[in-house]
Amino acid sequence: METITNPHQAHALFVLPETDKPIKESTIKLTQEQIDFFKTNGFLSIDNFIDDNEVSNIRNQYDQWFAAKLGREHGNFFDLLSEDTDDKEAVAPQLLWPSIYGKQMTGFDLYSTQMYANAYAISKALLGEDTIFKGDHAILKPSTSNSLPTPWHQDEAYWNPTLTYESLGVWVALQPVSIENGCMQFIPGSHRMYDVLPHHTQNNNPRIHGLEVDNPNELTKNIMSCPLPSGGATFHHCRTLHHTGPNCSNEPRRAYTLQFECNTKTREQPRLNTWNETKITEREKRAKESGWTLRAP
Incomplete structure (x- = not known):
């Protein structure tokens, strides 16, 4: 393990792993049919990704992280779909780098989980042997009357416009998910049909972090929803159009996501950004003031 010692970085006191290799062996091996489905459609759904014991262990710690609003001072705990001010209840609270903050608070070790071992192996099978882990992210949708959908978007729209990515997100359900409480929904093949499309901030408000693709009604005519049992997971390419609906259930909807990438390349010309x-978000202001510089996963 290596300690970051740059005193000008907010993450100077955190310990980062020397390697992204998992401690456990994967319990899942994809079929060629599953690999071909991902390459054609840009997403894949797996029902039995981790068992109930691991779901319960992660969920118990997850709730502690969100109750403590870990990382808020660094811009890593924020509301995706509002102006993220302290005087209002969060609609869609997010925690970047739970593997870093959770280790400090609850002793969480992402790299020793079956979730990470399975995600790592499957991502290599889908992207290639040079695939590396790029970060993790916890997403909560409370069961509130003002719950909002996460808009249709491509993950790469948030990232460096001088690069093009072969990357995927792993979205793990920590309870059963359905259309009612906000399961993942995708546009099959959109990762092949489009580069990064024009996006805008939610409600065209520059103080909101969340992005929405322009003209979503023209792009989202062939929607495939992916309900999952507890412990199920979806994998999606960074240019696959996707969204989740509002949480209309009586329970919080918890998801743990991991990001992997392979063969990132420099574009000949930067794309629109x-x-x-x-x-001009509160999240970015807190990150700048604290000196947090790790790229968001």
Whole structure:
């Protein structure tokens, strides 16, 4: 293990792993049919990804992280779909880097989980042997009357516009998910049909972090929903159009996500990125003031 010692970085006191290799062996091996489905459609759904014991262990710690609002001072705990001010209840609270903050608070070790071992092995099978882990992210949708959908978007729209990515997100359900409480929904094949499309901030408000693809009604005519049992997971390419609906159930909807990438390349010309360049969010302000510089997963 290596300790970051740069005193100008907010993460200077955190310990990061020397390697992204999992401690456990994967319990899942994809079929060629599953690999082909992902390459064609840009997503894959797996019902029995981790067992009930691991779900329970992660969920118990997850609830402690969110109750403590870990990482808020660094811009890593924030509300995706509002102006993220302290005087209002969060609609869609997010925690970046739960593997870093959770280890400090609850002793959580992502790299020793079956979730990570399975995600790592499957991501290599889908992207290639040079695949590496890029970070993790916890997403909560409370069961409130003002719950909002997460807009249709491509993950790469949030990222460096000078690069093009072969990357995927792993979205793990920590309870059963359905359309009612906000399961993942995808546009099959959209990762092949489009580069990064034009996006805008939620409600065109530069103080909101969340992005929505322009003209979503013209792009989202062939929707495939992916309900999952507790412990199920979806995998999606970074250019696959996806969204989740509001949580209309009586229970919180918890998801743990991991990001992997392979063979990132420099673009000949930077792509459009006006939607990020004009943001003035509270989250970015807190990150800048604290000196947090790790790239968001």
